[in-house]
Amino acid sequence: RGTAFQPLFKMSYSCSKVGDPRPGQPYKGGNFCAFLPENKEGLKTAKLLKKAFERGLTFQITSRNGEERVTWGRIPHKTSWDGGKARNGYPDAQYLWEVGTIL
Numbered sequence: 404r405g406t407a408f409q410p411l412f413k414m415s416y417s418c419s420k421v422g423d424p425r426p427g428q429p430y431k432g433g434n435f436c437a438f439l440p441e442n443k444e445g446l447k448t449a450k451l452l453k454k455a456f457e458r459g460l461t462f463q464i465t466s467r468n469g470e471e472r473v474t475w476g477r478i479p480h481k482t483s484w485d486g487g488k489a490r491n492g493y494p495d496a497q498y499l500w501e502v503g504t505i506l
Contacts, residue, residue: 445499451503
């Protein structure tokens with residue numbers, strides 16, 4: 404196991420906008436953590452993920468049980484350093500390639 408970048412996203416409470424499940428309604432934020440290997444490909448992916456975040460593509464607002472909250476969007480993130488692909492962790496030999504094709 405090598406070293407890793409660990410981006411942390413802190414999403415605050417706010418009101419949803421047009422295109423969200425219930426525009427104008429408040430939603431819950433949260434803290435979101437992801438892992439990337441600290442190597443050339445990991446750094447390249449981090450830059451692409453930063454651009455996706457700046458464009459509002461990283462998260463989405465979902466509605467469950469009458470409550471809106473921020474969740475991960477369609478871009479896959481590794482939320483664990485271990486556990487394999489089935490648990491959004493490493494090892495996953497294809498992850499950087501897969502996320503790179505999405506971005």
